[in-house]
Amino acid sequence: MLGDDDLAALWLTFRVAALSTVWLLMLGTPLAWWLTRTGSRWKAVCNALVALPLVLPPTVLGFYLLVLIGPNGPIGRLTTGLGMGTLAFTFNGLVVASVLYSLPFVVQPLQTAFAAIGPPPLEAAATLRAGPWDTFFHVVVPLAKPGFLAAAILGFAHTVGEFGVVLMIGGNIPGQTRVVSVQVYNHVEALEYGQAHWLAGGLLAFSFAVLIVMYGFLNHRLTVQPAK
Amino acid sequence: MKSSINARFALDYGTFNLDADLALPGTGISVLFGPSGSGKTTLLRCIAGLERPAQGYLEVNGTVWQDSSQGFFLPPHKRALGYVFQDANLFPHLSVYGNLCFGLKRIGLKPAAAGLEQTVELLGIGHLLDRMPERLSGGEKQRVGIARALVLKPDILLMDEPLASLDFQRKQEIVPYLARLHQALEIPVVYVTHAWQEAARLADHLVLMNGGRVAAAGPLAETLSRIDLPLAQDRKAVMVWEGRIAGHEADYHLTRIACMGAELYTTAIDASAGTPVRVQICARDVSLALEAPQATSILNVLPATVTGLADDRKGQTVVRLQVGAHTLLSHITLKSKHSLGLKIGMSVYAQIKGTSILN
Numbered sequence: 011m012l013g014d015d016d017l018a019a020l021w022l023t024f025r026v027a028a029l030s031t032v033w034l035l036m037l038g039t040p041l042a043w044w045l046t047r048t049g050s051r052w053k054a055v056c057n058a059l060v061a062l063p064l065v066l067p068p069t070v071l072g073f074y075l076l077v078l079i080g081p082n083g084p085i086g087r088l089t090t091g092l093g094m095g096t097l098a099f100t101f102n103g104l105v106v107a108s109v110l111y112s113l114p115f116v117v118q119p120l121q122t123a124f125a126a127i128g129p130p131p132l133e134a135a136a137t138l139r140a141g142p143w144d145t146f147f148h149v150v151v152p153l154a155k156p157g158f159l160a161a162a163i164l165g166f167a168h169t170v171g172e173f174g175v176v177l178m179i180g181g182n183i184p185g186q187t188r189v190v191s192v193q194v195y196n197h198v199e200a201l202e203y204g205q206a207h208w209l210a211g212g213l214l215a216f217s218f219a220v221l222i223v224m225y226g227f228l229n230h231r232l233t234v235q236p237a238k
Numbered sequence: 239m240k241s242s243i244n245a246r247f248a249l250d251y252g253t254f255n256l257d258a259d260l261a262l263p264g265t266g267i268s269v270l271f272g273p274s275g276s277g278k279t280t281l282l283r284c285i286a287g288l289e290r291p292a293q294g295y296l297e298v299n300g301t302v303w304q305d306s307s308q309g310f311f312l313p314p315h316k317r318a319l320g321y322v323f324q325d326a327n328l329f330p331h332l333s334v335y336g337n338l339c340f341g342l343k344r345i346g347l348k349p350a351a352a353g354l355e356q357t358v359e360l361l362g363i364g365h366l367l368d369r370m371p372e373r374l375s376g377g378e379k380q381r382v383g384i385a386r387a388l389v390l391k392p393d394i395l396l397m398d399e400p401l402a403s404l405d406f407q408r409k410q411e412i413v414p415y416l417a418r419l420h421q422a423l424e425i426p427v428v429y430v431t432h433a434w435q436e437a438a439r440l441a442d443h444l445v446l447m448n449g450g451r452v453a454a455a456g457p458l459a460e461t462l463s464r465i466d467l468p469l470a471q472d473r474k475a476v477m478v479w480e481g482r483i484a485g486h487e488a489d490y491h492l493t494r495i496a497c498m499g500a501e502l503y504t505t506a507i508d509a510s511a512g513t514p515v516r517v518q519i520c521a522r523d524v525s526l527a528l529e530a531p532q533a534t535s536i537l538n539v540l541p542a543t544v545t546g547l548a549d550d551r552k553g554q555t556v557v558r559l560q561v562g563a564h565t566l567l568s569h570i571t572l573k574s575k576h577s578l579g580l581k582i583g584m585s586v587y588a589q590i591k592g593t594s595i596l597n
Contacts, residue, residue, distance in 0.1 A: 130323065130325075130327045131327065131329060131330075133288050133314075133321075133323075133327070134321075134323065134327045134328075134329065135315075135329075135340070136287075136288070136313070136314040136315045137286060137288075137314055137315075137319060137320070137321035137387070138315075138340050138341035138344065138386070138387075138390070139315050139316075139341050139344035139345055139390070140315055140340070140341075140344055141313075141315050144315075144344070149329060149331075152331045153329075153330070153331055
């Protein structure tokens with residue numbers, strides 16, 4: 011069965027993933043909107059930056075992050091100067107890393123959803139006296155709802171599944187940075203296969219269920235309805 | 239002409255550029271007519287402010303909406319306009335009622351105060367209010383789109399080929415509503431189309447567009463009768479007469495129409511005597527004779543004077559005729575022109591078959 015350590019790891023994982031998802035949506039939404047609408051020559055560069063975590067080994071991302079936020083890194087000096095200490099090996103550091111790591115999983119579904127809306131509904135809204143913000147919240151958001159749902163689920167699930175980045179910048183501190191994936195590793199290292207099974211199996215079932223729910227929902231929304 | 243819409247726009251998209259100068263009257267329907275790619279929709283979008291890169295000047299009813307020389311551009315949502323899109327462009331996530339109220343909420347008007355009920359009735363969409371747009375036919379969508387624009391009581395109504403995406407049946411379904419609008423509306427309407435029938439049926443003022451430029455503009459009859467334009471040479475060229483129904487000959491399924499002095503027979507029109515009607519007379523259905531024909535199947539024989547002649551260099555001649563207060567166009571062959579010896583100022587008889595006059 012699950013021990014106290016395991017339950018703490020589960021609860022921590024949930025907190026990291028939930029908080030990261032909130033930040034991901036807050037940052038990813040304007041970013042995806044800008045990437046959809048802009049004709050800027052920086053678009054390709056930004057798209058590539060956002061997509062980097064898809065191809066980089068998590069250890070590479072984690073390594074650079076560690077350098078940046080460590081005591082001698084530029085961000086580390088800034089946070090220390092502000093009296094916040096360094097982000098490395100802390101809960102907040104883990105959230106920052108998760109947001110970067112999961113960004114493509116949020117930005118890309120949103121970008122696809124925004125692009126699918128196209129200019130016509132925005133133009134209709136403009137001719138009906140809706141300003142840009144109004145149009146975004148009352149036309150774009152409702153029309154992109156499946157995209158937001160997919161982004162949130164993927165962002166959450168992908169954060170739950172991270173391991174390499176956590177190990178690099180979070181370490182293995184109980185209650186602070188010891189998330190489920192790390193705890194599974196600990197059990198296996200200690201040859202506690204029974205407990206590893208409980209956690210690993212739980213994570214497997216969770217991920218599978220999330221994906222079924224999401225594809226079920228998206229299929230329902232995306233299946234072409236026969237014309238009447 | 240007291241014009242209340244003054245527009246001047248320049249827009250360069252590389253393969254297409256618009257350079258249009260336009261003055262439109264403050265009432266009635268102005269039709270922007272031209273082949274596809276002539277810039278009529280782009281010009282309409284410039285008026286709405288939907289073509290942000292366009293440079294120019296726009297004034298509607300004395301209010302300046304754009305003056306690029308001063309760096310002034312009123313964003314579209316601040317312009318008191320109504321826009322009807324080619325494919326209606328309803329919000330798919332809102333019901334018909336939600337679509338109709340979208341703009342009202344933003345100008346802070348209650349549906350009742352805006353006269354939503356009358357608008358709904360005018361367009362015959364009362365039974366559709368709870369439906370989602372995906373459950374509407376093309377014609378119904380378009381009527382909702384028109385109502386959605388109208389209910390805001392805009393200063394100007396812009397319509398971008400509202401019938402173009404509809405099949406013949408749906409067009410027939412919606413045209414009567416447009417004709418009703420024509421009578422009910424006090425605001426100017428700018429209507430884009432590439433269909434002759436719609437232009438001739440709806441326009442008060444006709445603007446011909448070609449290659450991103452305004453080729454000609456003026457009151458409908460005046461513009462249609464300009465034989466110097468390719469329009470009059472077109473095989474679909476028509477003249478439009480306004481008149482009233484004078485009476486019916488039910489046994490023959492005929493209607494008599496009085497048009498300022500002249501009287502025309504047409505196939506029966508379903509409307510009571512006194513109703514104003516607009517008829518279209520195709521130029522190629524008008525033939526000419528030097529003497530009044532004695533025995534003929536042609537119902538309408540009208541004395542006329544030749545006021546203009548233009549050859550198209552392909553064996554066809556356009557003859558412009560004066561019939562009472564009206565102008566008429568006739569397409570005849572160059573051979574006929576020579577054998578009749580037609581000259582400006584000659585008196586002739588114009589013959590029009592009753593079946594070729596369109597309502």
